[in-house]
Amino acid sequence: MTEPFGAYIHIPFCSRRCDYCAFATWTDRDHLMSDYLDALATAITRAVDDRSLPLVTSIFVGGGTPSRVDPMRLAEVISLIPVADGAEITIECNPESATAAHFEAYAAAGVNRISFGVQSMSARVLQSLGRDHHPETVVEAVTLARASGIERLNLDLIYGGAGETLRDWESTLEQVIDLSPDHVSAYALTVEAGTPLADDPSRHPDDDDQADKYLLADSMLSSAGFTNYEISNWAKPGNECDHNLLYWRQGDYLGFGCAAHSHRSGRRWWNVRTPERYIDLVQSNESVEASAEDLDPERRRIEGLQLSLRTREGVPIDSLSASDRDLLDPLIVIDGETLVLSAEGRLLANEVAIRLR
Amino acid sequence: MAPLDSIRNLCIIAHIDHGKSTLADRLLELCGAVDPREMRAQYLDSMDIERERGITIKLQSVRLDYRDHRIHLIDTPGHVDFGYEVSRSLAACEGAILLVDAAQGIEAQTLANCYLALENDLEIVAALNKIDLPAADPDRYAAEIEKVLGIPADEILRVSAKTGEGVAELLDAVIDRIPPPVGDPDAPLQGLIFDSHFDQYRGVISSVRIMQGTLTTGARLKFVQAGAVYNAEEVGTRRPDPTPVASLGAGEVGYLIAGIKDVGEARSGETITNLSQPAPALEGYAEPRPMVFCGLYPVDGDEFTSLREALEKLRLNDSSYTYAPESSGALGFGFRCGFLGLLHMEIIRERLEREFNLSLIATAPSVQYIVHRTNGETMTIDNPSELPPAVEVDHVEEPFLRATILTPTDYTGTLMELCQGRRGEMIKLEYLSPERMELVYELPLAEVVTDFFDQMKSRTQGYASLDYEPAGYRVSDLVKVDILLNAIAVDAFSMIVHKEKAYSYGLRMTEKLKELIPRQLFDVPIQAAIGGRIIARETVKAKRKDVLAKCYGGDISRKRKLLEKQKEGKKRMKNIGRVEVPQEAFVSALRLED
Numbered sequence: 007m008t009e010p011f012g013a014y015i016h017i018p019f020c021s022r023r024c025d026y027c028a029f030a031t032w033t034d035r036d037h038l039m040s041d042y043l044d045a046l047a048t049a050i051t052r053a054v055d056d057r058s059l060p061l062v063t064s065i066f067v068g069g070g071t072p073s074r075v076d077p078m079r080l081a082e083v084i085s086l087i088p089v090a091d092g093a094e095i096t097i098e099c100n101p102e103s104a105t106a107a108h109f110e111a112y113a114a115a116g117v118n119r120i121s122f123g124v125q126s127m128s129a130r131v132l133q134s135l136g137r138d139h140h141p142e143t144v145v146e147a148v149t150l151a152r153a154s155g156i157e158r159l160n161l162d163l164i165y166g167g168a169g170e171t172l173r174d175w176e177s178t179l180e181q182v183i184d185l186s187p188d189h190v191s192a193y194a195l196t197v198e199a200g201t202p203l204a205d206d207p208s209r210h211p212d213d214d215d216q217a218d219k220y221l222l223a224d225s226m227l228s229s230a231g232f233t234n235y236e237i238s239n240w241a242k243p244g245n246e247c248d249h250n251l252l253y254w255r256q257g258d259y260l261g262f263g264c265a266a267h268s269h270r271s272g273r274r275w276w277n278v279r280t281p282e283r284y285i286d287l288v289q290s291n292e293s294v295e296a297s298a299e300d301l302d303p304e305r306r307r308i309e310g311l312q313l314s315l316r317t318r319e320g321v322p323i324d325s326l327s328a329s330d331r332d333l334l335d336p337l338i339v340i341d342g343e344t345l346v347l348s349a350e351g352r353l354l355a356n357e358v359a360i361r362l363r
Numbered sequence: 364m365a366p367l368d369s370i371r372n373l374c375i376i377a378h379i380d381h382g383k384s385t386l387a388d389r390l391l392e393l394c395g396a397v398d399p400r401e402m403r404a405q406y407l408d409s410m411d412i413e414r415e416r417g418i419t420i421k422l423q424s425v426r427l428d429y430r431d432h433r434i435h436l437i438d439t440p441g442h443v444d445f446g447y448e449v450s451r452s453l454a455a456c457e458g459a460i461l462l463v464d465a466a467q468g469i470e471a472q473t474l475a476n477c478y479l480a481l482e483n484d485l486e487i488v489a490a491l492n493k494i495d496l497p498a499a500d501p502d503r504y505a506a507e508i509e510k511v512l513g514i515p516a517d518e519i520l521r522v523s524a525k526t527g528e529g530v531a532e533l534l535d536a537v538i539d540r541i542p543p544p545v546g547d548p549d550a551p552l553q554g555l556i557f558d559s560h561f562d563q564y565r566g567v568i569s570s571v572r573i574m575q576g577t578l579t580t581g582a583r584l585k586f587v588q589a590g591a592v593y594n595a596e597e598v599g600t601r602r603p604d605p606t607p608v609a610s611l612g613a614g615e616v617g618y619l620i621a622g623i624k625d626v627g628e629a630r631s632g633e634t635i636t637n638l639s640q641p642a643p644a645l646e647g648y649a650e651p652r653p654m655v656f657c658g659l660y661p662v663d664g665d666e667f668t669s670l671r672e673a674l675e676k677l678r679l680n681d682s683s684y685t686y687a688p689e690s691s692g693a694l695g696f697g698f699r700c701g702f703l704g705l706l707h708m709e710i711i712r713e714r715l716e717r718e719f720n721l722s723l724i725a726t727a728p729s730v731q732y733i734v735h736r737t738n739g740e741t742m743t744i745d746n747p748s749e750l751p752p753a754v755e756v757d758h759v760e761e762p763f764l765r766a767t768i769l770t771p772t773d774y775t776g777t778l779m780e781l782c783q784g785r786r787g788e789m790i791k792l793e794y795l796s797p798e799r800m801e802l803v804y805e806l807p808l809a810e811v812v813t814d815f816f817d818q819m820k821s822r823t824q825g826y827a828s829l830d831y832e833p834a835g836y837r838v839s840d841l842v843k844v845d846i847l848l849n850a851i852a853v854d855a856f857s858m859i860v861h862k863e864k865a866y867s868y869g870l871r872m873t874e875k876l877k878e879l880i881p882r883q884l885f886d887v888p889i890q891a892a893i894g895g896r897i898i899a900r901e902t903v904k905a906k907r908k909d910v911l912a913k914c915y916g917g918d919i920s921r922k923r924k925l926l927e928k929q930k931e932g933k934k935r936m937k938n939i940g941r942v943e944v945p946q947e948a949f950v951s952a953l954r955l956e957d
Contacts, residue, residue: 014916193912193913194908194910194912196911196912196913213906213907213908213909214904214907214908216908217907217908220908236914237910237912237914238912238913250915253914253915253916253919254914259916261916265917266916266917267916267917267919267920268916269916269919274919274920276917299920305923308923309919309923312922312923312926313914313919316910316914333884334884337884350907352910353907353908353909353910354884354906354907354908354909354910355909355910356909356910356911356925356926356929357884357906357909359926360926360929360930360933
């Protein structure tokens with residue numbers, strides 16, 4: 007079997023910026039798209055040539071809005087990456103910007119998984135989140151993707167936006183389950199510094215409301231045959247996202263594009279933040295690395311526990327002292343020699359994580 | 364030794380901000396005492412805190428030579444907390460410059476000090492300062508000074524310490540009007556120590572006024588009240604740099620270094636005399652009496668020993684505070700400290716933190732209560748946790764003050780409201796002039812040591828001034844309010860309050876703490892109680908969510924750093940039972956505000 011290795015491609019273009027978003031994305035740089043795709047192609051080719059990019063077991067194209075760039079050209083970029091048999095290749099799509107042509111081009115390039123930014127199935131909530139699409143668009147996009155032969159679908163959801171009632175959330179979950187994806191990610195809306203949302207405390211989410219919604223999601227998704235395998239991720243058996251598992255297992259991956267992160271054996275680094283800089287540096291054949299960190303073995307070990315704790319895989323039982331296990335009793339479940347988080351514990355994972363030893 | 368009639372000893376009586384230190388600067392320049400290149404503002408204020416706060420805490424004396432005369436200028440502290448030091452410096456003088464801001468008029472404490480000076484038969488040379496200000500109204504305030512102190516308005520000088528205008532005339536008036544000292548240089552030595560401070564190289568350096576006899580370098584001295592004997596290692600005058608002399612004669616002011624390690628052996632008011640030919644002690648000595656008490660605790664429990672050392676060392680410099688070890692269930696090991704007043708408490712705390720690099724928590728300030736127990740015993744307590752259970756208490760007495768407030772008449776109503784709200788009883792209400800009013804109230808000290816001064820200042824845009832003196836103890840209906848966190852009483856928050864104010868204190872504290880205590884893994888009840896009776900309750904609901912939703916490539920480093928920070932944060936928490944309380948919660952909850 008091939009050693010797991012991932013490739014991440016960042017597409018930083020969006021039609022509008024969601025006011026909670028802190029990612030490296032831009033709405034006014036579409037004129038760079040072509041040069042940017044060229045730069046990605048060049049960077050990937052170089053990485054293959056200098057052997058820094060081995061055969062990969064997963065590719066994830068995220069953003070931004072990958073579906074906003076020419077699907078044929080994106081497909082060409084993806085095709086430059088050498089893939090192992092059975093590799094998982096995911097592209098993030100916004101429901102409103104995906105057409106049949108997109109999915110056909112993707113499928114032809116070997117893409118076998120689509121991650122849709124659904125966020126909510128309530129028109130009111132979508133509007134309050136500043137999203138461009140309507141709930142019906144989601145249904146259409148899912149149908150189109152399936153028609154192209156791509157069967158593995160993830161639906162991304164956000165809960166806790168201003169004005170979203172518990173009933174809105176329940177309805178969103180019902181409709182999502184009806185679409186029968188094999189994977190659901192549900193994220194608590196998070197206030198990131200420097201975003202318009204951060205400046206408007208009246209729209210900040212409430213922890214208790216989000217906790218209620220999380221538990222509701224866990225119970226509804228579980229009844230529908232999904233299993234939670236990481237704090238915010240649920241999958242039908244066998245449909246866990248390989249690329250994400252790589253992150254949580256401290257696996258190695260190489261990131262292409264501006265602001266993309268990479269990891270190899272305890273060294274993490276990230277690329278320059280703006281697309282202009284990225285294009286310039288690739289064109290002049292200079293390093294795109296903005297900064298890096300090297301983890302000492304102890305830090306790496308603790309980080310490994312902290313990441314694993316977030317997943318169904320859990321941590322060895324003695325990663326917590328006996329007294330901390332008592333203190334955290336309702337938050338943890340002990341299964342033989344392994345300690346995993348309960349649903350309540352997943353909501354308070356930081357409390358547990360800081361006590362890992 | 365100078366002939367007596369060429370000597371003038373005087374101090375400057377002035378309110379904070381009325382320009383005393385600036386005047387002292389001008390006098391130093393005028394008399395050529397400081398090289399202009401070395402001149403700096405507030406030359407005589409040696410501590411950083413003094414310069415920053417614009418106040419004088421420790422006394423300085425300086426010798427100025429002017430018109431063949433020798434003028435000993437004694438700087439005085441300008442805050443009510445340091446009233447005793449003022450009285451000692453007055454005892455070293457024959458006269459005083461009364462310096463009043465020509466735009467503000469005389470302030471309560473200045474007036475009180477002036478009365479004190481008059482009682483000591485000091486000659487007052489009054490001057491209105493800041494005549495360069497557009498708002499200056501010297502005629503009006505001269506008339507006011509004439510009314511309240513009987514100093515004829517036409518004898519009151521007009522100066523600007525800032526520009527130097529009128530300062531030479533002021534010095535002339537000092538020489539002409541203030542009488543020279545009297546005292547027999549051949550009589551047995553009687554010297555009054557009116558200030559001491561600790562110098563890390565020389566030990567205690569004392570300011571001394573020779574009342575009679577002669578202080579000679581090398582003499583064997585007896586410190587009468589302290590009952591100690593030391594050698595006069597160095598005697599000198601400050602001009603303003605210390606300049607050793609062979610001796611100081613009657614009427615002179617200078618400094619004395621006698622190899623003393625503890626400033627408590629050479630307190631203000633101490634009498635020195637020659638061991639071989641002793642004279643009796645001078646009158647007026649008093650031990651400094653702390654009026655306000657609080658617990659001081661290191662934020663980091665490991666710094667207890669450092670705090671002890673800091674308190675020991677700082678006390679060599681300022682013997683007017685007291686300290687004794689105590690322990691608090693909430694805060695661990697610390698010290699119960701007594702201070703002259705609230706400002707003194709703040710200054711000592713700040714000096715401990717700044718000069719000894721400590722981080723401290725101060726508990727709510729308390730006064731000293733006299734508790735009469737049902738079994739007939741009487742006890743004095745300065746810590747609420749020492750109050751016996753209500754059933755064992757027959758009655759409690761608390762200290763009262765007589766407070767004098769001078770204010771523009773516009774603010775009379777709001778000040779009366781403030782005093783009544785603080786359980787004050789009006790003694791006097793009198794017009795000093797059509798624009799200014801004198802209010803005298805008797806108030807419980809406990810009501811004054813919280814935020815009375817700040818409230819008075821904010822209600823009057825800073826125009827009112829306050830002076831107070833102790834007015835004995837009175838029986839009051841007092842109760843102890845305890846604050847319980849998860850059913851455990853937190854002694855740091857316990858407070859003795861008047862029965863009628865117990866409910867509002869309990870409510871305020873529980874509400875405040877609800878905001879300050881982070882959510883825990885379980886519900887935390889916060890209760891206020893008198894004895895076993897709960898009078899207020901809030902609950903900090905259990906925390907339900909703290910996890911970061913996303914943890915992908917770019918989030919991993921960020922998440923690890925966040926967890927490392929949270930882990931560090933835990934270490935700075937104080938554990939009360941199972942409840943983790945951040946240090947900031949103690950500091951904020953105990954902040955003095957309504």
